[in-house]
Amino acid sequence: MYHYVRNNEEYSYDTFCRRKNEFEAQVEYFRKSSEIVDPADLQKIKYYLKSDNQNAYLLTFDDGYKDHLYCANYLYNRNLKAYFFPPINALNGNILDVNAIHMIIGLRGIEIKTILKILTEVCMSSNFSLNLNNQRMNIKSYLDKFDIQDEYDERETIMLKRILQRDLMGDDNRRLVIDILIEKFIDKKSSDIASELYLNIQDLKIMKKMGMIFGSHGNTHKWLDTLNFDEQKEEIEQSFISLKKMNLIDVNEPKAMCYPFGGYDFNTIKLMNTLNLDLGFTTEIGPAKTIEGKEFIFKLPRWDTNHFWNNKWRRPCNVG
Numbered sequence: 001m002y003h004y005v006r007n008n009e010e011y012s013y014d015t016f017c018r019r020k021n022e023f024e025a026q027v028e029y030f031r032k033s034s035e036i037v038d039p040a041d042l043q044k045i046k047y048y049l050k051s052d053n054q055n056a057y058l059l060t061f062d063d064g065y066k067d068h069l070y071c072a073n074y075l076y077n078r079n080l081k082a083y084f085f086p087p088i089n090a091l092n093g094n095i096l097d098v099n100a101i102h103m104i105i106g107l108r109g110i111e112i113k114t115i116l117k118i119l120t121e122v123c124m125s126s127n128f129s130l131n132l133n134n135q136r137m138n139i140k141s142y143l144d145k146f147d148i149q150d151e152y153d154e155r156e157t158i159m160l161k162r163i164l165q166r167d168l169m170g171d172d173n174r175r176l177v178i179d180i181l182i183e184k185f186i187d188k189k190s191s192d193i194a195s196e197l198y199l200n201i202q203d204l205k206i207m208k209k210m211g212m213i214f215g216s217h218g219n220t221h222k223w224l225d226t227l228n229f230d231e232q233k234e235e236i237e238q239s240f241i242s243l244k245k246m247n248l249i250d251v252n253e254p255k256a257m258c259y260p261f262g263g264y265d266f267n268t269i270k271l272m273n274t275l276n277l278d279l280g281f282t283t284e285i286g287p288a289k290t291i292e293g294k295e296f297i298f299k300l301p302r303w304d305t306n307h308f309w310n311n312k313w314r315r316p317c318n319v320g
């Protein structure tokens with residue numbers, strides 16, 4: 001599973017990414033240690049899923065970042081293919097909340113404390129409520145009571161992420177706060193940010209010509225497990241309709257769904273069956289190996305390539 005593949009110094013904010021040369025080193029490592037599977041070859045994917053003593057990698061790229069054009073080109077020159085999952089609304093020039101949050105948190109030279117201070121002012125003046133462990137409270141109590149530990153992030157960073165991703169109540173309120181912060185700290189129009197960040201339809205067509213395969217990452221990149229059956233159906237069906245309209249999916253290709261944020265529930269699995277989809281990718285970490293019942297193919301775990309790297313020796317490593 002790849003997300004950002006870029007050299008951070010070329011941007012005004014830092015992301016958790018693999019650098020381009022690290023991506024290249026990883027691909028070479030995967031290629032030498034194992035087989036990189038053609039995503040269009042469903043038979044082979046199923047073979048490797050069942051096989052206990054054979055290894056293979058299927059490369060997946062989430063979120064439709066412009067970075068992926070470079071990745072597709074690199075793979076194409078080595079006769080390799082991968083799965084790409086662009087969310088439809090990102091193609092339409094909207095910045096996904098998740099990316100707006102990455103930008104705010106990754107801003108260089110601005111302390112998280114400063115961002116939290118402005119966020120506090122907005123929440124206080126607009127009387128916005130937050131939810132912490134199912135308790136409704138104002139921002140000041142939230143900041144006092146927040147005590148979640150995280151392996152990767154400092155307390156203030158994880159707090160800011162949680163507020164902007166989830167804990168600030170009301171989708172519109174949360175989006176409003178994100179927009180205020182973007183406008184305050186990033187001196188660019190949001191449509192310009194989106195066109196720099198995401199692949200456009202021409203890019204996708206070029207990638208398609210290179211033999212890359214596309215799947216759904218939802219229509220609006222929502223947690224599917226927060227939606228009811230009909231809303232989920234709409235998200236999934238609409239995304240496939242759009243991908244087909246752009247001629248990005250051929251009839252004979254496997255139909256894959258990559259759940260935004262890795263979120264799915266029993267309704268999602270029901271829909272995967274009724275819509276005749278072939279593969280479902282989660283964000284659970286691990287090898288997609290043993291077949292635990294028929295539904296396993298809709299709950300495929302993935303390795304995060306951000307973990308597939310040895311920082312001490314600056315080289316790819318095996319996480320398995």
Ligand SMILES: [Zn+2]
Pocket residue numbers: 062063217221260261
């Ligand atoms: Zn995503």
